[in-house]
Amino acid sequence: MIARDRNWLLIFAVCVALAVVYPLFADGYQLTVIRDALIFGLFAASLDFFWGRTGILCFGHAAFFGIGGYIMALITLNDAIPFGSLLGILGAVAGAAFVAAIIGYFLFFGGIRGSYFTIVTLAMGVICQQAAVSWSSVTGGDSGLIGIPPIAFDVGGVHVDLSQDLPSYVFVAAIVAIVVLALWSISRGRWGTVLTAIQDNEVRAAALGHNAPLRLLVTFILSAAIAGLAGALYVCMAGLVAPDLSGLLLSTEVIVWVAVGGRGTLLGPVLGAIFIQRAQQTISSFNPSLWPLLLGCVFVIIVFVLPDGILSIYARLKGLFKSRRHAP
Amino acid sequence: MSDVLLLAENVGIRFGGLQALEGLNLTVRDKELCCIIGPNGAGKSTFLNVLTGTLRPTSGSVRFLGHDIAGLPLHRIARLGIARKFQIPSVFPSLSVEDNLKVARWGAPAPVRPLGELLDLVALGSRAATLAGELAHGQKQWLEIGMALAIEPRLLLLDEPTAGMTPQETLATAEMLLRLKGEFSIVAVEHDIRFVRALNCETLVLHQGRRLRSGPFHDIETDEMVRDVYLGRR
Numbered sequence: 001m002i003a004r005d006r007n008w009l010l011i012f013a014v015c016v017a018l019a020v021v022y023p024l025f026a027d028g029y030q031l032t033v034i035r036d037a038l039i040f041g042l043f044a045a046s047l048d049f050f051w052g053r054t055g056i057l058c059f060g061h062a063a064f065f066g067i068g069g070y071i072m073a074l075i076t077l078n079d080a081i082p083f084g085s086l087l088g089i090l091g092a093v094a095g096a097a098f099v100a101a102i103i104g105y106f107l108f109f110g111g112i113r114g115s116y117f118t119i120v121t122l123a124m125g126v127i128c129q130q131a132a133v134s135w136s137s138v139t140g141g142d143s144g145l146i147g148i149p150p151i152a153f154d155v156g157g158v159h160v161d162l163s164q165d166l167p168s169y170v171f172v173a174a175i176v177a178i179v180v181l182a183l184w185s186i187s188r189g190r191w192g193t194v195l196t197a198i199q200d201n202e203v204r205a206a207a208l209g210h211n212a213p214l215r216l217l218v219t220f221i222l223s224a225a226i227a228g229l230a231g232a233l234y235v236c237m238a239g240l241v242a243p244d245l246s247g248l249l250l251s252t253e254v255i256v257w258v259a260v261g262g263r264g265t266l267l268g269p270v271l272g273a274i275f276i277q278r279a280q281q282t283i284s285s286f287n288p289s290l291w292p293l294l295l296g297c298v299f300v301i302i303v304f305v306l307p308d309g310i311l312s313i314y315a316r317l318k319g320l321f322k323s324r325r326h327a328p
Numbered sequence: 329m330s331d332v333l334l335l336a337e338n339v340g341i342r343f344g345g346l347q348a349l350e351g352l353n354l355t356v357r358d359k360e361l362c363c364i365i366g367p368n369g370a371g372k373s374t375f376l377n378v379l380t381g382t383l384r385p386t387s388g389s390v391r392f393l394g395h396d397i398a399g400l401p402l403h404r405i406a407r408l409g410i411a412r413k414f415q416i417p418s419v420f421p422s423l424s425v426e427d428n429l430k431v432a433r434w435g436a437p438a439p440v441r442p443l444g445e446l447l448d449l450v451a452l453g454s455r456a457a458t459l460a461g462e463l464a465h466g467q468k469q470w471l472e473i474g475m476a477l478a479i480e481p482r483l484l485l486l487d488e489p490t491a492g493m494t495p496q497e498t499l500a501t502a503e504m505l506l507r508l509k510g511e512f513s514i515v516a517v518e519h520d521i522r523f524v525r526a527l528n529c530e531t532l533v534l535h536q537g538r539r540l541r542s543g544p545f546h547d548i549e550t551d552e553m554v555r556d557v558y559l560g561r562r
Binding site: 197200205 | 479
């Protein structure tokens with residue numbers, strides 16, 4: 001096992017341990033705060049899986065988060081549908097994946113890459129938000145849908161009810177840990193290596209027999225499906241869904257979380273999402289108009305000073321000491 | 329005629345008002361080695377692009393094992409058994425040498441050659457863990473040849489494989505290709521005469537998009553017309 005993988009697993013284990021002991025020290029409110037932050041962390045990891053591995057930025061990722069949220073809301077709010085929670089999650093994941101498949105197919109096989117891809121996905125996010133606002137008979141318009149029940153289902157005779165703080169925290173933390181671990185093992189293996197090759201030189205990879213557009217498309221679909229899952233979890237925890245959840249602001253915030261946490265690390269974006277939301281709450285309680293200004297400054301500083309995110313501080317310090325030691 | 333691998337007939341290509349290629353024929357038999365030479369701007373790379381199916385000729389046809397390959401997606405052409413080495417070394421700089429070869433093997437329908445053998449073949453056995461972006465220029469060229477071999481091609485097309493190499497590296501590359509001759513067909517586009525002399529094979533000389541001469545290299549080398557073109561007298 002190479003050192004980079006070992007370090008990643010070590011940090012992952014530390015994070016899981018912290019998540020396990022956290023409920024011993026936190027009250028119900030703090031648990032729900034970290035739970036919601038973890039859901040956004042999952043969302044950030046989904047963007048990182050695509051952006052970090054392909055180098056192509058999706059600027060409308062909240063569209064998939066919102067699609068997942070709305071599908072979950074519509075299914076669980078409809079009493080006629082049995083097993084609402086499970087079908088809702090399934091529908092949210094499938095719906096987001098379906099939309100990504102359609103849009104991705106035309107973009108990837110049409111040769112749209114780089115900033116053009118970013119611009120088209122930006123438009124996609126805006127369209128989704130507009131659709132959520134305008135299609136008010138289904139989506140509830142500007143005010144969205146409220147009263148979404150918490151997740152509850154039976155599995156193998158065990159009744160799972162996530163209306164309480166602790167069970168919902170445990171459920172979300174477990175899903176985030178499993179998904180991040182799964183994404184990591186995909187992206188470090190053969191799939192990820194070929195994606196890196198495509199990012200380096202797509203024509204070369206194709207000339208070696210790799211169907212580059214198809215591989216990019218599948219990665220995009222997987223990324224969107226997880227964003228949809230995050231959206232579905234979020235609306236059940238929050239109890240409401242609104243057009244903001246597929247909006248431009250959320251699309252931008254998730255990019256900042258990934259950039260701050262470190263693109264391509266999967267774990268970094270989760271931590272980035274938690275820290276930034278934490279900071280947002282603290283600073284907004286102090287002065288609400290200060291936050292956007294600070295967020296912008298932090299983003300600029302990160303891009304210039306720590307382009308690989310906060311997780312790279314350790315590696316950079318190590319490099320600094322090493323070069324000091326070797327200096328005459 | 330059953331051993332004909334690649335058959336280009338009466339190939340012509342026109343870019344706007346410029347007739348880049350005209351009336352070119354090329355037959356590559358199984359396990360044959362041949363070279364395409366010509367001065368700068370003769371249309372060598374354009375012809376190679378037509379042969380690999382990346383450029384569709386405006387007249388004539390290119391058939392590989394009987395299939396018309398013009399306009400097929402790149403990965404399909406690769407899977408038919410056509411490997412290509414680009415003119416500028418295009419390895420994957422952020423992957424290690426070993427991973428570069430692995431990516432190439434994964435693209436193959438049925439990789440045969442073990443990874444270690446590929447590494448030795450291109451003389452990079454000791455650099456397996458090095459990032460490809462950190463290799464010297466000549467080593468990148470070799471790595472790319474290794475990647476082309478990894479997909480187990482029936483036909484290997486090389487676009488100026490020795491560009492930017494030292495004379496020693498050039499001769500080493502020619503030896504490498506001569507060792508591989510007999511495993512699959514090789515078409516090399518080159519303007520380094522030393523390299524072509526070392527290969528000493530069937531040679532097609534292009535000039536201004538047309539066939540000037542074709543035949544065994546020693547006939548070509550002694551041809552007055554070819555000498556005139558290379559020395560810029562015509």
